[in-house]
Amino acid sequence: MGNPMKIRAAVKEGVTEVKILMQHEMETGLRKEADGTLVPAWFITEVKAQYQGRTVLEAQFGQSVSKNPYLMFRFKGGSAGEKVTVSWVDNKGDNRADEATITG
Amino acid sequence: MAIFYQGDQMKNKQIHQAFMVLALSMSFAAVAAESAVTDSERIEQYREMISDGNPAEFDEMRGEELWKKPGGPKMASLEKCNLGKGAGVVKGAYAELPKYFKDTRRVQDLESRLLTCMTTLQGIPEEEITAKPFASAKKASDISSLATYVVGQSKGVKMKVSTKHPKVKESYEIGKRIFNYRAGPYDFGCSTCHATSGVRIRMQDLPNMRSNKKDAQIAYTGWPAYRVSQGLTRSFQWRLNDCFRQQRFPEPKFASEATIALTTYLAVSANGAEYVGPGLKR
Numbered sequence: 001m002g003n004p005m006k007i008r009a010a011v012k013e014g015v016t017e018v019k020i021l022m023q024h025e026m027e028t029g030l031r032k033e034a035d036g037t038l039v040p041a042w043f044i045t046e047v048k049a050q051y052q053g054r055t056v057l058e059a060q061f062g063q064s065v066s067k068n069p070y071l072m073f074r075f076k077g078g079s080a081g082e083k084v085t086v087s088w089v090d091n092k093g094d095n096r097a098d099e100a101t102i103t104g
Numbered sequence: 105m106a107i108f109y110q111g112d113q114m115k116n117k118q119i120h121q122a123f124m125v126l127a128l129s130m131s132f133a134a135v136a137a138e139s140a141v142t143d144s145e146r147i148e149q150y151r152e153m154i155s156d157g158n159p160a161e162f163d164e165m166r167g168e169e170l171w172k173k174p175g176g177p178k179m180a181s182l183e184k185c186n187l188g189k190g191a192g193v194v195k196g197a198y199a200e201l202p203k204y205f206k207d208t209r210r211v212q213d214l215e216s217r218l219l220t221c222m223t224t225l226q227g228i229p230e231e232e233i234t235a236k237p238f239a240s241a242k243k244a245s246d247i248s249s250l251a252t253y254v255v256g257q258s259k260g261v262k263m264k265v266s267t268k269h270p271k272v273k274e275s276y277e278i279g280k281r282i283f284n285y286r287a288g289p290y291d292f293g294c295s296t297c298h299a300t301s302g303v304r305i306r307m308q309d310l311p312n313m314r315s316n317k318k319d320a321q322i323a324y325t326g327w328p329a330y331r332v333s334q335g336l337t338r339s340f341q342w343r344l345n346d347c348f349r350q351q352r353f354p355e356p357k358f359a360s361e362a363t364i365a366l367t368t369y370l371a372v373s374a375n376g377a378e379y380v381g382p383g384l385k386r
Contacts, residue, residue, distance in 0.1 A: 020157075068159035
């Protein structure tokens with residue numbers, strides 16, 4: 001299982017803003033070690049955010065996304081005290097899911 | 105901007121009205137091309153966008169765990185470590201460092217003090233820590249993570265480094281001399297880059313740390329920092345080590361008297377500014 005994410009979610013005037021900081025190496029597969037061997041690709045391929053069982057964001061990530069990616073998005077609705085769940089899957093099949101409580 | 109959900113889709117799935125920061129940064133680039141947004145303004149925008157998500161936070165978390173977890177041959181935690189405000193007091197400690205410590209009878213910055221605590225409280229041999237004191241892509245550094253945690257506990261605290269003690273005053277004066285000392289194959293010194301206003305290297309504006317108080321404050325309180333290009337959180341000792349490398353000086357010893365003196369000079373120059381916590385650099 002991957003390392004924990006930091007998630008912040010806050011609702012304002014009916015719109016919830018979610019800020020996610022993921023912990024991941026995001027290796028492109030193009031980088032080489034000092035001895036010339038290729039560092040194998042290792043990156044997040046899919047990110048999903050859910051609110052009350054509904055998917056509010058689905059994203060496909062690739063090699064061009066930086067190490068420890070940060071993602072911010074907004075969705076209509078959401079109320080304080082409720083939870084937002086974020087999960088990712090990487091190309092090695094590893095995954096991670098974390099949740100955050102929406103603040104008012 | 106295919107990331108935006110539009111049209112009919114939105115009626116059905118209003119909740120899908122989401123957008124990504126990636127899309128946002130693309131539009132920023134477009135705006136910048138039209139109007140005269142300077143590079144440093146763009147860097148500022150970028151910093152602002154990701155200031156909520158500084159990956160240095162992960163290093164803070166790691167450092168906090170290391171601080172509280174018993175370790176070393178003595179299986180002791182660092183919770184009794186005295187950073188200058190009494191045993192175990194972490195809050196606001198960084199804002200007052202470097203300081204003179206009676207037990208070691210010398211002026212110490214944060215990292216040299218952590219070194220003292222790790223060797224005395226936990227019984228870790230000094231050479232074991234100083235052999236590789238900086239983090240690399242392959243291996244995290246415990247002392248560096250601990251430093252990130254400690255500085256994070258001074259967020260919002262005003263820098264207040266006292267030079268009342270004669271030893272601190274002496275350290276400050278030595279640091280000032282090191283700052284202005286030019287040598288090496290390029291006749292280089294800290295002052296070559298950091299004592300003139302309004303100069304830059306490529307896109308980087310260079311702070312005038314000798315005579316512009318505000319520049320000195322911003323520069324000092326921006327460290328330690330997460331370096332996006334390296335994917336690592338870098339400590340202040342690392343920053344100085346890299347400065348000496350860029351000057352083509354011999355590599356300074358980790359937590360040596362010279363590095364502490366320079367730190368003292370720079371920390372005092374930043375007095376009065378609010379410490380903002382681990383920073384974020386390109």
